[in-house]
Each structure stands twice: as structure tokens, then as C-alpha cells.
Amino acid sequence: MTRRKILFVTTDQQRYDTLGCNGGNVARTPVVDGLAAQGVRYERAHPQSVVCMPSRSTIITGQHPSTHGVWMNGVALPTDAPSVATVLHDHGYRTALIGKPHFEPFLDPFARFAENRFAREGLTGLHRGFEHFESATHGALGPLHYARWLAANHPEAVAMFYPVLDMTLEVNAAGGGETGAPQVHDNAIPREWYHTDWVADRTISWLDSLGADDDWFCWMSFPDPHHPWDPPASEIGRVDWRDVPLPAGYIDDPARREAILDAKPRHWRAWYDGRLVSNYEAPMAWIPATLTSNQVREVNARNAVECELIDEAIGRVLAAIALRGWSDDVDVIFTTDHGELQGDFGLLFKGPYHVDGLMRLPLVWRPAPSSGGGPATVTRPVGLVDLAPTFCKIAGVTAPDWMEGRSLPTDDADADRRGFERVLTEWDSELFGVGVHLRTITRDGWVCTTYQPGYSHDGTEGELYNLADDPLQLHNRWSDPSLTTLRGNLLADLWDHQPQMHAPLRRVEAPV
Template structure:
């Protein structure tokens, strides 16, 4: 079997509901939507750690952030941790990385901190060394490289050059954009010139309508960034067609986490809500064509084994996710019924998300920056996603939902143990009388 090329198109802080495939009416993502229709659309896709560095550690290694130790930003991925590049290089691929890394703790990123990638044009903290129209990356020799144009376009140009230069051998290319992440030093979402104006007063997701946050300041620029990313995706797909590589190349589009626009805490992520953890994900290429619309609950941790499996590369035992390939081929039963989320920095929190329920616990006596976990937690959140899909009413402690919380607690403890964490004590939330609310037995397991 011919080895397929692989491209990971990785965005930063992109909400799931920015795409037309998820119902956004703004026309931001026609390329993604077509990719989702022609390939495999993972409609229920979630980050397992909604913050930049930890999420990247999970996607590069296939292991939870508490396993590698990269549970918060600023912790370098251990040099002996095998990455996707390691496995692809071992299988005969050339490997390339372009963009934001956030796993080294140094700038520029030294060769031993690049996760085994061979061709390198990256920056550890791209938002600190570049701006929307001033793209600075570092090459294999640690030399500063200025790329002209809007940052998304500049990185896309470099990606197309890499594809062209390596089109005659199997390659694995990871393109890690900063957009639609905010520009840190001025807390702003700088879209390409003229793009923000297109989306002022546009459709606003219901959670942001209800909770406000910084949405009226930032959403138009954010949408403009999403639009340009979709155009960049189209340019890369066009380049594959022009080089006769489309049918031989797997392209994965996903993001590290979402964006709640300061509605759940004082910034943009690091919460258990879908606005933080749910991301747009679609795949096309060999093994994924006409895979259809999948409603399986998929975690970021499942994508590394899926990519390796799709290329006929043995999935290492160290990886803690599951390959989706049996599901896509129609050969699997018993797929996971929930995704497991670890949350750090603002607090120590753990959560499970099922198709209907969201349940989380936190450790208020711990420091989310200093402490990776805890041996004791308190119940924190419970949402019924059937009646409250935008998580506006926290049901934790309600007497009517006690059995539901107990059931989800058991599932959370099981997932924590499977992830390698010690099984903690979880204290029930104080009881709240529930009025007319009730939960029938059959609903608890949904």
C-alpha cells in the first residue's frame, strides 16, 4: 500500500460553532464544510485540555498532559517523549513543522526540543514574537525568518513550499496557526484588513448573547480570522490538487480548544464548558473519503492513534486514546460514551462530557498553576445539554439530579484512573431543593 502523506491543519482557540457544518450562518467556512461533506466530519470533537501547551502535548504525544507532565503552559515536553514526528520518521516519512510550538519554554526552540521534526520553521510562543502583519519564525539553524503578508497567508505560503519540495516522498507536515487566538500584548483579534468590518453585528452564539463577556468587542475580528483560515485551507487543498497529491494525502483540520470570550472566567478558555472544549474537526484523504457525519464523542487524545492507524503504522501502547479507524470502517462497537477533560492553571478541575450531560469537579484548596492534580475534589458543575445546550444553568447539588451526579462521578473516577491519575475522594455539593425538576432513570445514562 502506498504510504499517504499527512497534513495537520491546526488552529488555535477556534470554537466548534464557527463552521457552517455546525450551523453557523455567517458563511465563514465553505472549504471546511466541503471537506466535512466529502471526507469524515467528527461532529462531536473535544479538547482534552483547554489550554495551548497542554493541548499540544496531548496531540503530539497521544498521552494526557498529566502523563507527560505538561499540565500547564511553560512546561517543556520531555525530550525523550516520542511524538507523531518520531513515529512518522521511523516509518520512512519526512517530517516538517511550521508555526506555533508552545512546548519548549525557550525561543528559539533548540533542535533537541523540536519533537523530532526535521524541517523546522517555528516559534515557541508565536503570539509573542510576531503580529498579524509581522510574522517571525525561526529556521533549522535558529535564524530569525520574516515571512511577508498576513500571518495566516505567510505560514500557508511556507506550507505550500514545503509540500512542493517534498512531493516525491511521503511527508508528515504539521501546520500550527495562531489564529483565531487573540494577540496577547493588546488583547485583540486582528483580522486581515477589511475582514472585521464584514462581520460586525453578525450572528452571535446563544451563550455569548446571554453572558456577554468581550464578545461585542472581539467577535467580528475573531470571525474575520476564521474566514482567512478557511481560505488558507482552500489554498493548501488547491496546491495538493495542482501537484496531483489530493487523493494520496490525509488532511486533518482541528483546533486545540475553543473560546468563551471572558464569559466563564477572566479570559478565554480553561473551563469545562463546550465553548472552551468543543472544536471543529474534519478529515479527508485515504481512509476518510465519504466517511460521513460521525456523532461519536471524540477527544483530541484520539487523533494521534487515528492518524498512525490510517497510515498503517502500529499504534504504540503508550498512547492513551483510541483509533477511530475501526469506527470509520464500520467495524467497531463499544466506542467510549464520554470524553474526559483535565483543566489547569485557573484551577485544578476534571470533567466528563457525555452526549447529554456535563459533570465536573474541582479542588479549591489547590493551585491550578502549581498543582497537577489533587487527592480530593468537590463537585463543581452539572449541565443537562439536552435542555440547556449552552450551559446557562448549573444543576450541581440539585436533589432531583443526585443519582445523575453519582452516576457521572463514577464515570469520571474511572476515566481519571484510566488516564493514570490516582482515584481521589469527591465530595458531594450541598443539596439544593429542585422544585418540579426530576430525572427519569433512563435519562441518567444518556
């Protein structure tokens, strides 16, 4: 008897509301919407970190960042760290990761990290439990498999991408498109050479190499819709930015926007004004206060195009799976590593800002039809930390003790029965003298964030939002005297469940 096969699909930096099934009305995502209609759609799935490396390390280990120790971008996950892929591989699963890994720093001029040496040395596995490992990121530079494939086969396309970093190796602030929005760029690359289709092509190729009776776990990891927003120019006409509505979280009136920012901890307004860029993930030279409503529309349009290309690529892979006769036995899980501000509060990109734009993630689990699960919606809080134990459950393997999450609930009754009450999210960064440290708990319809002492904060600051009354997190109620007891209870619960930081603290090896 064959076991259930697992197609795990991730994107990078995709908001909850970019999917049609979650209320999105810009991108057309019929494939993922269809999976959601047949499976379980999660309305309150949070990452344990809102940046790539810690979040992806949580996915593969099933541990919170404090436990696996990748506490910020630029900190490497050791190659012998726990890996759910190793667990599945040891239990006879064929395993692959195709696309963006980012468990180790990309900026690696001395080729110190295995992830970056793999393509250079012509290897495709075994790595972190993946017997097949083909890597890609947002562009055509660097040592990963996609970059080497493009340089070897279509060298004229390498320079067509937006340069993610500028001449000083900071995140590029240069604008493009019709509005001059940062990180928007017209990319002349043909669609079939773009990394989204490459990831799908390589996934289909690997699946085709498998035996009919093989059990397999495939992590298909798309680099988009993470900025730069430079999808193939041939596809831009799908979404006219002039027709794109402004996001609900974009506050058009600058005075009101700034008053809302002023009620949040001070690094919010300092970033908006261009006085402090507290993390590497946002362009140093870009001042959010200069962002125009048309730039927000154009960013959202390009982002939607990238989401559509991903949806179509997933459709191609599912069609290939159907051709192999596997459809009834394949579980599909779709999610992302973290969100994107994408115009909320007049901001773009990401950073130490624990609000829905960055924390509320698309998560869909379509169980294998042969397993008999019906459609459901889960409103209780879950986390990416729950994915690794979910893969184990699907495979019929006992989750190892080192995993901190639990297999995802299949409906709210299951969630209540198994005590899915809270989800935790951490932020730590120490970069060029600027330290920021946040701990967040989401439970009972509230999001509560406490700030530890750092460059901008003295340890007394925080944020408290009622998700039912204030779904856009416009009104910070941290200092509301009527909520003192509630705030205290949430913080007590947070500290009761927050793992201790890994000791010794892992070294920051690079900015990203």
C-alpha cells in the same frame, strides 16, 4: 506502492460554531466545509485540556495531560517525550511542523528551551520527530522563525501587531477597534506578511521540496484565531461588526447572566466581577462585567475574519497539493487545540471553565479519496488524544502502547462498536498562590465536572449539565437531588478512567 499522506491542520483557540459546516453564520469557511462534506464531521470532539501547552502535548503524544505531565501552561514537554512524528519518521515518513508548536514555554528570556533556540541558531530540524520545523506565534516578537523572518524582511511591520503582553508582562487588557474591546487592534500589516499566509507559504515551500513518491506528514499549525484579534486591517471590511449577531451563549440581561454565574462554582462570578483572575491566560486588568454587547460583536467579527483567512490559506495549500498530483492520496484532518468563550456568559478568553465554548471543538477528517471512505457525522464523544493513533492508522503503522487514545471512529456505528463512550478533560493550575483543579467527564449526553480543593474550592463543588436539554450549559444541576445517582455514576466512571498524575510533578517554568 505509496502510502497515504497526511495534512494535519490546527488552529489555535477556535470554537466549534465558527465553521459553516457546524452551523456558524459569521465566517465563510467553504474550504473546511467542503472537506467536511466529503469526510467525517465530529460533533462532540473535546480537548483533554482547554489551554495550549497541555492540549498540544496531548496531540503529539496521544496521552492525557496527567500522563505526559504538562499539567498547565508554562510546564515544558521534555524534548525526548513520546511523539507521533517520531513514530512516523521512523517508518519512513517525511515530517514537518510549520506554525505554532508551543510544547515549551514562550516566555524564555534565558533561551533555555530548544523550541525557542531553533530559529535563533538557524535550525529547522530535526526536532520531536519533525525533520522540518518552522515556528510562529501570534505576533512578531520572540525568537521563533516567523518573528525572525518578519524582522529581517519587513522590520517596519514588527510594531504593527498588538502587544500581547503589557509593560508588566501580564496579558494585555488594552482595548481597540471601534468598541474598545480588549485585545482588538487595527493591524496595518499587509496580508501577505501576516502569519496565517506565512504558515501556508512555508508549508507549500516544504511540500514543493519533496519527491513525488515521498510519504509525508505535515502539521500546519495556524496561530489564529487566538487573541489578539488583530488581523490585517485590509481584511476587516469582510465582516461588519454591527451586523454580527450576538452569540447564543451571550446573556444580554445582566441580572439573569449573574444569576446563572452564581449557580456555578464561585470562581466564575469572582472572575466576572474582577475579584479573581485565577489563570494567566486572561488579562489581569480586565473586568468581564464591563464587557458590552457591541464589544462581543466586534470580537466575533475580528475572529471571523481570522477564520476566513485560515480557510483561504488551507485552500491555497490544497491547490498546491493538487498541482503535485497528490490529492487522491492525502488525508486531511482539521481541528484546534481548545475553544474560546467569545461572549458566552459575558466572558472572553479561557480558563478553568469546562463548558462548550472551550471544550467543544471543530474536528473534520477528510480521508484520502483513494481510501474509499464516505461522508459521515460522528456524534459520540472523541478527544484530541485520539489523533496520534489516527495518524498511525492512516500510515499503516501500529500505534505504540504509550498512546492512550484510539484511532478516530469513522461513523457512529464504528464508535459504538469500539466503545467510544466518554471523553475526559483536565484542568490544573497553581499560579501566584491560586490553585484550581478540575476533572471532567462527558458521556451519555452529560457533562460532569468535579472540583478538587484549591484557592476558591473546598472539593465539594461541581457542575453537571444535560447537553440535550441545556446545550448552552446555563443550568448547573450538580446539587439537583434527583440526579444524585447519575452524578455518582458519572464520577465513578471518571475516576475509573482518569490517569494518575505524572510523578514527580513537572516544574512550572514560566506563566506561558
